[in-house]
Amino acid sequence: MTEKNIYLPYLMRITQITEESPAVKTFRLEFVDEVAAQNFNFKTGQFGLYSAFGEGESTFCIASSPTRKGYIECTFREVGRVTAALADKEVGDIVGFRGPYGNVFPLEAWKGKNLVFIAGGIALPPLRSVIWNCLDLRDWFKDITVVYGARSVADLVYKHELKEWNERTDINLVTTVDPGGETPDWTGKVGFVPPVVEQLGLSAENTVAIVCGPPIMIKLTLPVLEKLGFAPDQIFTTLENRMKCGLGKCGRCNTGSSYVCKDGPVYTLAQLNELPAEY
Amino acid sequence: MADTFKLTHENLDGLFAVLRKDGRRVLAPVDADGRTELNDVEKPGQVSKSYIQTIMSAKDVVFPKVERLLSYTTEPGSVELHDAEPHALPTVLFGVRPCEAKAFGALDAVFNWDYRDKFFNARLEKMAVIGVSCTKADDACFCTSVGGGPADTKGSDILLTPIDGGYLAEVLTDKGKAIQALAPQLFTPGNGVDKAMIAAKLEQAFDQPALTAKLPGMFENKLWEGQSLRCIGCGACAYVCPTCVCFDIQEEADPKQGQRLRCWDSCGFSMFTLHASGHNPRETQSARWRQRIYHKFSTYPERYQMLGCVGCGKCTRACPVDMNLREHLVEAANA
Ligand SMILES: Cc1cc2nc3c(=O)[nH]c(=O)nc-3n(C[C@H](O)[C@H](O)[C@H](O)COP(=O)(O)OP(=O)(O)OC[C@H]3O[C@@H](n4cnc5c(N)ncnc54)[C@H](O)[C@@H]3O)c2cc1C
Ligand code: SF4
Ligand code: SF4
Ligand code: FES
Numbered sequence: 001m002t003e004k005n006i007y008l009p010y011l012m013r014i015t016q017i018t019e020e021s022p023a024v025k026t027f028r029l030e031f032v033d034e035v036a037a038q039n040f041n042f043k044t045g046q047f048g049l050y051s052a053f054g055e056g057e058s059t060f061c062i063a064s065s066p067t068r069k070g071y072i073e074c075t076f077r078e079v080g081r082v083t084a085a086l087a088d089k090e091v092g093d094i095v096g097f098r099g100p101y102g103n104v105f106p107l108e109a110w111k112g113k114n115l116v117f118i119a120g121g122i123a124l125p126p127l128r129s130v131i132w133n134c135l136d137l138r139d140w141f142k143d144i145t146v147v148y149g150a151r152s153v154a155d156l157v158y159k160h161e162l163k164e165w166n167e168r169t170d171i172n173l174v175t176t177v178d179p180g181g182e183t184p185d186w187t188g189k190v191g192f193v194p195p196v197v198e199q200l201g202l203s204a205e206n207t208v209a210i211v212c213g214p215p216i217m218i219k220l221t222l223p224v225l226e227k228l229g230f231a232p233d234q235i236f237t238t239l240e241n242r243m244k245c246g247l248g249k250c251g252r253c254n255t256g257s258s259y260v261c262k263d264g265p266v267y268t269l270a271q272l273n274e275l276p277a278e279y
Numbered sequence: 280m281a282d283t284f285k286l287t288h289e290n291l292d293g294l295f296a297v298l299r300k301d302g303r304r305v306l307a308p309v310d311a312d313g314r315t316e317l318n319d320v321e322k323p324g325q326v327s328k329s330y331i332q333t334i335m336s337a338k339d340v341v342f343p344k345v346e347r348l349l350s351y352t353t354e355p356g357s358v359e360l361h362d363a364e365p366h367a368l369p370t371v372l373f374g375v376r377p378c379e380a381k382a383f384g385a386l387d388a389v390f391n392w393d394y395r396d397k398f399f400n401a402r403l404e405k406m407a408v409i410g411v412s413c414t415k416a417d418d419a420c421f422c423t424s425v426g427g428g429p430a431d432t433k434g435s436d437i438l439l440t441p442i443d444g445g446y447l448a449e450v451l452t453d454k455g456k457a458i459q460a461l462a463p464q465l466f467t468p469g470n471g472v473d474k475a476m477i478a479a480k481l482e483q484a485f486d487q488p489a490l491t492a493k494l495p496g497m498f499e500n501k502l503w504e505g506q507s508l509r510c511i512g513c514g515a516c517a518y519v520c521p522t523c524v525c526f527d528i529q530e531e532a533d534p535k536q537g538q539r540l541r542c543w544d545s546c547g548f549s550m551f552t553l554h555a556s557g558h559n560p561r562e563t564q565s566a567r568w569r570q571r572i573y574h575k576f577s578t579y580p581e582r583y584q585m586l587g588c589v590g591c592g593k594c595t596r597a598c599p600v601d602m603n604l605r606e607h608l609v610e611a612a613n614a
Contacts, residue, residue: 003397005362007348007528007539053353054537056530079555094358215558241560242552244528247394250544251525252551254574255560257581262393276498278552278560278570 006247009051009096010036015071017091020157021150024122025087026063026075029097041100042066044107044133045126045238045266048099049246050074052085059243061265062100063125065132072097075125075157101246102265105130105210105236107137113206114143118221120193120213121150124157126238126265127212131171138170145172145202149193149217152181174200194220204229210236222269232270239264239272239279255279283469287445290465291323297462298371303407306340307373308333317372326374331417336521336593337375341402342386342543348398348528350538363538367402371458373409378422378591380410380434382521388583389524398541407454410435411446416479419592421605423481427590430478440474447472484605485612487576487586494577494611498569502614506607507568509600510547516594516602517545522575522587525551546570572611 016028031037049057064073078087119127150156165173175188176196241253241260253260255278308327309318315330347363390399413429432438436455439446450459517523527544547567553559561567579587595603
């Protein structure tokens with residue numbers, strides 16, 4: 001009996017590279033193998049292990065929407081060995097991809113609700129996938145609000161898409177940069193994400209909030225949402241525990257009885273409250 | 280139910296010869312350089328006479344310290360991927376203790392609970408276990424506190440218990456029967472010995488189900504910090520542990536080719552959970568020690584309906600600063 005090698009990645013060709021902000025890039029990746037391309041499916045919220053052959057693998061979410069066929073995209077910040085090697089790649093180069101892994105955002109369960117996305121810094125990629133997914137299924141949902149903050153204007157990722165969302169009438173985009181991070185022509189808000197959320201006058205009624213960002217932003221945003229009346233099972237976030245296998249084996253992402261790579265990365269605040277705070 | 284036979288010393292000699300003729304290597308505890316470790320043997324006479332256990336566990340037969348997962352060659356604009364095959368050798372593990380024999384089940388649970396790991400499975404398929412019951416235990420042993428025992432059959436394909444002139448042989452599984460079928464004449468009728476009388480006596484040290492039930496409420500208990508003060512985070516306990524399954528994936532490459540390797544790892548290392556941002560979910564050694572206990576006594580029961588600890592005591596014997604797992608578990612159970 002021959003079993004499949006679960007560690008073997010797909011070969012992917014880089015077909016487009018976008019420089020998002022200093023040290024942050026988006027790759028568009030297409031399957032080298034036609035059959036693999038045909039059979040590949042994923043859902044929003046899932047992630048994968050991306051290889052730079054010669055250096056190793058790194059975990060990134062799939063930042064494109066499953067409604068956009070024929071390619072996947074990832075957005076990553078250069079922080080170490082593998083991400084540096086990836087950042088050196090050019091259009092036409094080959095990288096590896098294993099996935100999709102992990103659980104998903106429950107879009108079906110969100111039908112008929114208002115959605116509020118709150119993202120900070122480089123944490124927009126996981127939300128970009130689900131935002132585009134929701135925009136492509138626009139009539140499933142009521143109001144869609146996106147609050148996105150970064151340290152400075154230069155640190156905002158997906159600038160051209162922010163512009164597009166800003167111009168659309170079926171999505172309410174609020175961008176903000178930290179005090180001192182604004183430029184003379186900046187038209188968004190100036191201030192940290194949590195108070196900006198507080199000032200929006202959101203109603204928790206029939207609404208889910210999806211929050212992704214650095215731990216400090218999440219920590220300060222949750223009390224604001226609670227004050228607005230959001231219950232723990234109305235708040236979603238994604239965890240980024242360090243991962244090696246993505247398959248529920250290497251043990252690295254384990255916290256409590258959860259493997260973040262299998263049971264996550266998407267959790268409700270209600271679920272997180274049940275786990276030891278080891279993330 | 281097991282079929283019970285007698286296997287005389289002489290016939291065991293014969294069985295080793297038959298196994299080797301069948302193309303299997305026999306690994307057994309051997310004394311060398313003041314240590315007892317598993318090694319290739321030809322005859323039972325080479326097997327250690329006085330061992331309680333080997334220092335290292337037998338897990339590397341199914342989960343090697345380093346395993347190649349894939350390899351590749353690269354050229355500008357192209358990559359050729361090569362699948363890796365485990366090339367598992369047909370192996371009989373002779374003389375492992377009942378605790379260690381049981382540990383393969385804990386590894387199996389992780390390697391196959393969802394995705395199936397072909398490397399582990401290929402090696403497991405080619406391995407058979409002839410366990411030998413313990414007639415003595417030491418201070419580190421606590422199998423009887425974690426559902427096992429010095430003559431427990433779980434995990435062995437054949438379990439031998441020393442008796443006058445040879446062994447009582449319990450043939451337990453299909454793999455065990457296949458071994459017996461290689462030379463059925465060597466297995467003579469059993470003689471109705473009560474193996475419980477022969478096996479080592481080991482008092483239960485703590486109430487494990489009660490401990491498992493109270494762990495979720497003990498996460499913030501100061502006890503973990505106290506216990507971990509001497510731990511230097513060397514990882515030895517995980518490396519000798521027959522159930523520790525955590526691994527790293529590393530790349531070994533030059534500009535033209537490379538391979539991806541799976542290597543043993545440990546939750547006791549500070550780098551294990553370190554994020555690229557510098558944030559570390561388990562910042563202190565006490566959090567890492569706690570993970571070790573919780574993973575084995577809380578996560579495993581919850582996820583796999585079994586314990587992640589077999590009570591072999593290898594960690595205690597290997598620890599350079601004398602962390603005694605049994606004592607620490609007793610303390611936790613009484614807290
Ligand atoms: C589910 C999930 C989704 C994610 N999504 C994204 C995303 O969309 N975009 C994104 O940018 N990031 C994302 N991340 C984070 C991303 O995985 C890491 O930033 C990335 O893997 C860093 O890889 P690296 O090899 O470049 O860094 P590394 O070189 O691995 O360095 C990272 C850390 O490891 C340490 N280190 C260095 N060398 C070694 C070594 N030899 N052994 C052990 N430790 C070492 C360093 O000290 C450093 O702290 C995600 C993570 C998860 C878990
Ligand atoms: S989490 Fe720790 S105790 Fe559990 S298997 Fe991994 S290394 Fe061993
Ligand atoms: S062997 Fe001892 S010192 Fe080393 S990590 Fe384990 S408990 Fe700590
Ligand atoms: S990343 Fe290996 S178990 Fe989750």
